[in-house]
């Protein structure tokens with residue numbers, strides 16, 4: 001799809017509420033994320049950031065509201081949405097080779113029963129190569145460093161050839177080179193007209209690397225450009241008493 005066609009798409013959330021055991025984790029969120037944009041979701045622990053990402057990918061049911069991906073309900077376009085969960089939620093002892101993790105990005109297309117074709121293997125191998133992980137293809141995923149594991153998960157997402165990329169705290173526990181590789185991937189993905197949504201805590205990086213910021217604390221506190229949104233007053237409203245102004249000033253100064 002050309003960026004122009006994709007421009008009609010992106011992700012649209014309208015009055016989205018998600019609850020666990022009747023307690024809302026995300027309340028009444030309405031946000032439009034056009035294709036070709038990169039959005040950082042910022043907020044304190046428990047703000048509902050992961051829940052919002054899971055709602056977009058269709059992993060948690062909505063209490064109310066609706067989410068459209070390129071104008072269609074996500075269940076109709078699941079393959080177009082790639083999701084990388086927080087590293088901490090993944091069982092890294094699961095015995096699987098790096099090349100097979102990347103190939104999992106193709107499963108939605110090849111099905112669980114039909115064997116992947118040569119083209120699928122080539123796409124998965126190219127994704128590993130793009131993330132600099134070719135030489136680890138025959139290793140167990142559990143035997144890699146945090147940064148390497150994150151690269152493999154990104155390769156899996158790339159292999160899916162989705163046009164919405166959702167990453168939940170991809171920078172936690174990764175080395176500086178991987179952090180840079182992730183930012184490069186995000187920027188080239190966005191420049192291809194795809195939609196990039198990332199949960200990220202680092203305000204200095206958010207300011208530098210993302211075109212839009214969503215401040216979330218169960219509800220939307222603010223949504224707009226980093227210049228508009230990374231305002232000490234709005235940050236304070238987002239974090240309540242949990243982040244001191246010194247932290248904010250410090251993070252913003254680190255550029």
Ligand code: ADP
Pocket residue numbers: 020021025043044045046047048049050051052
């Ligand atoms: P964040 O990603 O911003 O830290 P989460 O989306 O993980 O926030 O969580 C939002 C709220 O929902 C928190 O209060 C959390 O305890 C609760 N929550 C998250 N997942 C579940 C779950 N599977 N069951 C019950 N409560 C949950």
